[in-house]
Amino acid sequence: MPRFQAPRGTQDVLPAMQPYWQAVLDAVREVARLHGFQRIDTPMFEVAGVFEKGSGDTTDIVEKEMYVFEDRGGDRLALTPEGTPAIVRAYLEHGMSSWPQPVRLYTTHPMFRYDRPQKGRYRQHTQFDAEVLGSADPLVDAEVITMLWRLYGMLGIRGITVRLGSLDDLEPRRTYVERLKDYYRPFLDRLSEDSRRRFERNPLRLLDSKDERDIPFKEGAPKLVDQLSPAAREHHDAVQAALAAAGVKFAVDPLLVRGLDYYNRTVFEVVPDDDERAQGTIGGGGRYDGLVELLGGPPTPGIGFGTGIERIILEMQKNGVVFEPAPAAEVFIVHRGEGSAPAAVRLAAALRDRGIAAVIGEGGRSFKAQLRSANAAGARLALIIGEDELAQGIATLKPLEGEGEQAGVPLEQAAEAARARLRAG
Structure with missing residues (x-):
């Protein structure tokens, strides 16, 4: 196909x-x-x-x-x-x-x-x-x-x-157009097809031609700006x-x-x-x-x-103007295990409510694979929700760039904790 x-x-x-x-x-x-x-x-x-x-x-x-x-x-x-x-x-x-x-x-x-x-x-x-x-x-x-x-x-x-x-203006231009036609008339057989057609219908366009056959004649043409x-x-x-x-x-x-x-x-x-x-x-x-x-x-x-x-x-x-690639997310939510998906969805909504770009990882992939995706997305933080975290009612906040140790934070406070960490740089 x-x-x-x-x-x-x-x-x-x-x-x-x-x-x-x-x-x-x-x-x-x-x-x-x-x-x-x-x-x-x-x-x-x-x-x-x-x-x-x-x-x-x-x-x-x-x-x-x-x-x-x-x-x-x-x-x-x-x-x-x-x-x-x-x-x-x-x-x-x-x-x-x-x-x-x-x-x-x-x-x-x-x-x-x-x-x-x-x-x-x-x-x-x-x-x-x-x-x-x-x-x-x-x-x-x-x-x-x-x-x-x-x-x-x-x-x-x-x-x-x-x-x-x-x-x-249109009326004063008429006299110039006749002078322009008088100038080009002897060269008609050497002009491009477009210019020969425009000679009668719109002679001014002869000066606008970029065709190689027309360019040699343009410099010698009478100049409207001079009159x-x-x-x-x-x-x-x-x-x-x-x-x-x-x-x-x-x-x-x-x-x-x-x-x-x-x-x-x-x-x-x-x-x-x-x-x-x-x-x-x-x-x-x-x-x-x-x-x-x-x-x-x-x-x-x-x-x-x-x-x-x-x-x-x-x-x-x-002129050398360049832009750094924009990250796909500021926070990447890594989740795996039974019950992790609803918690990840709620956490993503809380982050977005605070103006934080968030992406949810694919729960069927390993933590390691999801963290690779987080790095590829340019995220600065990962919030990890696994079976252990769910059992304790927490999310693990893991910095993906810069300094800082990972730490567990209560799930209901995880979005606010992520915002504070992002603001702190």
Whole structure:
């Protein structure tokens, strides 16, 4: 009979990796609290149009990567491939525009993309998303970037830089797009298939290509950041000044466009300093002042970011962040003999009532074998209940690490005696 395996592009998060996940989730909650964000959770699937309209029908996510299916009721749905459109949908559906503005929301959410699996990139991954809706202030842009920067610092990630760009506003950008097409037109037959297709539908994406055939032409392309409209230039300068004041290490990248259609003005990515080609982005985002309108709402400015937790953990490990294996128990209850099982169960309950992690050994095994299991579980104490102990109404308290002699304690006092011994170290 064949043995099943996890689907390609997914992973099991085994116990040894759980401390990393817990550290990231704890840091996410804290950094969100420090910046005044409230948690929101959206469904794992949405009406497909949320992403087709929100992410853009020329993006890789919609064209190639989205998991789309029809349910039994005939509705066309999609597993969530990115967080922003779903959060904007919720903002509109629940009337959040009537809340005090801006609204600051965050989530940690599974994302699903049919992408080529590689280290740190999975077809199912978990993303920390943060969004601010209802403010066009450039200081909000800087605050969002600073929030992401602070998260990485809290997790021990060093040697990173924020790559900062600006896409101007939609109308001023049209002139630039024509200049960009004029530049690329003579090279069309030398570009990748994706870039040739995007040339007509979304020329800005040519600058986002990582294909080896396209890279030689990117440096010579006209730079949008060099010809921003006055309003966008003022906004871009204000973001840079605020990031400098916050102590965030950043560099202006004139080729940065990001891979989603809804961005305008500020865009950014966080990249390790040793990644010269910027292929290993840890996180990024940007401003999307037209997205709410695309999804049927009133004009509403917004900005946000996404960062994959799996990718964060890889960077933590690269930076030497390690965790000691967490013990499975603080106290291990060794028992054997008639009547020992009920006493062990009562003792375990008393320990857990006191907040002490307890594991009950297998009564069919020898005392020696159970003590080996206690050591393997990382327990600091063993409480032993055998026939002799039951006859005397006691449990033998045996230290498994450090100093101290084993001693018999009354069964009804054994949990409290274990707590006192653990506190004493």
